[in-house]
Amino acid sequence: MSRSDEQIAALVRGDSVHKSVYTDPDLFALEMQRIYGRVWIYVGHESQVPNPGDTHTTRIGDQDVVMVRAADKQVHVLYNRCPHKGAKLVAEGDHNVGKFFRCPYHAWTFKLDGQHLAAPMKLGFEGTCFDPKHPDFSMRQLARVENYRGFVFANQSAEGPGLKDFLGGVISSIDNLCDRSPSGEVEVAGGVFRVLQPSNWKVFYENLHxxxxxxxxxxxxxxAARDEAKAIGNMPLELHIMDGNGEPYEFWEKLDLCAYDNGHGYMEGIFDPGAADKDPVTRSHFESLKQAYGEERAREILGMNRHNTIIYGSGSPHTVFQxxxxxxxxxxxxxxxxxxxFRLKDAPPALFKRALVYANLINSPSSNVMPDDIEVYGRCQDGNLNHGGDWVSMHRYHGTDREMTGGMVSTNGTSELPMRNQFKAWKQFMMSESAFAQAEPAKEPAHAA
Structure with missing residues (x-):
C-alpha cells in the first residue's frame, strides 16, 4: 500500500507516535526503501576481511550484501547475487573465496570487485546479445562505500550527504573507540553474538537511551548481583556491571542525553571519571596511552564519558567496553x-578480557540482562497489536530540551528526547524522494527547564 507524505507525517506527533509504525508490514517495506535504501549503513569492520578473498556477509535493510577484500587490498561491498539466475553467491558467514567469486549453480565467475570474469561453454552465447563487459552480467556494487577508520559503511543511493556529514556529532564516538588504542587501530575479535528479537527494529534504538x-x-x-556481593563480602567487576542498572532515579536524572540530526545520539556521564586512578586495568590503559599520546591527550581520550552511542539505522558502538x-x-x-x-591494538590485554566479560554479561543471549530486554520488547510488539489504544507516549520532559550544535540536549537524563529525535528523523527519511531531498532537519523549540 502506498502512503502519501501527509499520511506518514500524521503518524508522528511531537510527543507521541502511532502504534502502526511498529506493526504495519507495509510501513516496514517502505522503511526498507526510504531509510535503508537511502542512508549510510554500517556493513562491518575491515578487520573482518583482512586478506584478499576474505568475505563477510550481512544485510542492509532487506538486501543481502557481501563485504570483500580485493586483490588491490581495497574493500568493496557488493549485492550478494549472481546476475545469471540470481543465486546467492556467498553463503552466510565469513569465508575466503580465493582469487574470484564462483557461483555454485552454473560456475559463472567474477573478480573480487564484482566484474564478470568468465562463464562456461562460451559457444552457447555466440550470436546473442550477451556482452560480458555489460554491467548486467557483473555483480552489482552498492552506489557508495566509505571506510572511516576501518569502519565500512555503504549507501544504496548515489544521492544525499556524504558519510561524515550524515554521522555528524556521533562520528566522535568512532574516533574515541579507535583513539583508545595506543596505535589508533582496532579489530573485531573474540567471536560475534547473534540475538533474534521478536520486535520491531526501532524498539531497540529507543531502549538504548x-x-x-x-x-x-x-x-x-x-x-541477584547485590545478593551475591553481600554473600561473598565484595563486589567484583562481573557483579558491578550488573549492579549498574540498579542506580536510583536521581543518578539517571543527572545524565546528559545528546540527540543529533538524522536520529543519532549518545548518553554522557555514566562512568566514574576517576577510574584511571582507582581501577588497575584502566590505570595500565592510561599509562599505555600516555606513552603514545602524552598525558594531556590520554586523559582527554579516557575522559570521554560516553555510553550507548546511536548511529541510526546501523546500531550502537560502545567506546568504553569496545x-x-x-x-x-x-x-x-x-x-x-x-x-x-573489538580488541584495541597495542593496548594491555586485560582491556580485551574486560570487554569480553561485559559482552557475556550484558549482550550474550544467555546473560542475566539481555533476556530482560527481549521479554519487554516482545511485550511491546504484542501489546501494540491489540485495541487498547492507538498512540505510544513520548511525553517525558517534552518541550524542555535545549538546542546545541547539530541537535538537542536534554535537561533531565530521564527525558524521552532520544525517542522523539529518532522519530523526527524517521519522518524525514520516510517522505517521498522529492520531499526527502528538500527536507531540513527539524528541531524542537528551546524552552526553559
Missing part, C-alpha cells in the same frame, strides 16, 4: 542484533 527502564526491567539481575551492537531488521516483528567485540 531509555533510562527509566533500567531499575524496573533489570530488577532481577541487579538484585562493542558494536549491529541492528538488522528482518521483518516488521523480527530484529537480528549482532554484537561485535
Amino acid at each position: 531509555d533510562t527509566m527502564h533500567a531499575r524496573v526491567t533489570h530488577e532481577s539481575s541487579f538484585m 562493542q558494536f551492537r549491529v541492528i538488522r531488521p528482518i521483518s516488521v516483528d523480527r530484529t537480528l542484533v549482532e554484537i561485535q567485540v
Whole structure:
C-alpha cells in the first residue's frame, strides 16, 4: 500500500507516535526503501576481511550484501547475487573465496570487485546479445562505500550527504573507540553474538537511551548481583556491571542525553571519571596511552564519558567496553542484533578480557540482562497489536530540551528526547524522494527547564 507524505507525517506527533509504525508490514517495506535504501549503513569492520578473498556477509535493510577484500587490498561491498539466475553467491558467514567469486549453480565467475570474469561453454552465447563487459552480467556494487577508520559503511543511493556529514556529532564516538588504542587501530575479535528479537527494529534504538527502564526491567539481575556481593563480602567487576542498572532515579536524572540530526545520539556521564586512578586495568590503559599520546591527550581520550552511542539505522558502538551492537531488521516483528567485540591494538590485554566479560554479561543471549530486554520488547510488539489504544507516549520532559550544535540536549537524563529525535528523523527519511531531498532537519523549540 502506498502512503502519501501527509499520511506518514500524521503518524508522528511531537510527543507521541502511532502504534502502526511498529506493526504495519507495509510501513516496514517502505522503511526498507526510504531509510535503508537511502542512508549510510554500517556493513562491518575491515578487520573482518583482512586478506584478499576474505568475505563477510550481512544485510542492509532487506538486501543481502557481501563485504570483500580485493586483490588491490581495497574493500568493496557488493549485492550478494549472481546476475545469471540470481543465486546467492556467498553463503552466510565469513569465508575466503580465493582469487574470484564462483557461483555454485552454473560456475559463472567474477573478480573480487564484482566484474564478470568468465562463464562456461562460451559457444552457447555466440550470436546473442550477451556482452560480458555489460554491467548486467557483473555483480552489482552498492552506489557508495566509505571506510572511516576501518569502519565500512555503504549507501544504496548515489544521492544525499556524504558519510561524515550524515554521522555528524556521533562520528566522535568512532574516533574515541579507535583513539583508545595506543596505535589508533582496532579489530573485531573474540567471536560475534547473534540475538533474534521478536520486535520491531526501532524498539531497540529507543531502549538504548531509555533510562527509566533500567531499575524496573533489570530488577532481577541487579538484585541477584547485590545478593551475591553481600554473600561473598565484595563486589567484583562481573557483579558491578550488573549492579549498574540498579542506580536510583536521581543518578539517571543527572545524565546528559545528546540527540543529533538524522536520529543519532549518545548518553554522557555514566562512568566514574576517576577510574584511571582507582581501577588497575584502566590505570595500565592510561599509562599505555600516555606513552603514545602524552598525558594531556590520554586523559582527554579516557575522559570521554560516553555510553550507548546511536548511529541510526546501523546500531550502537560502545567506546568504553569496545562493542558494536549491529541492528538488522528482518521483518516488521523480527530484529537480528549482532554484537561485535573489538580488541584495541597495542593496548594491555586485560582491556580485551574486560570487554569480553561485559559482552557475556550484558549482550550474550544467555546473560542475566539481555533476556530482560527481549521479554519487554516482545511485550511491546504484542501489546501494540491489540485495541487498547492507538498512540505510544513520548511525553517525558517534552518541550524542555535545549538546542546545541547539530541537535538537542536534554535537561533531565530521564527525558524521552532520544525517542522523539529518532522519530523526527524517521519522518524525514520516510517522505517521498522529492520531499526527502528538500527536507531540513527539524528541531524542537528551546524552552526553559
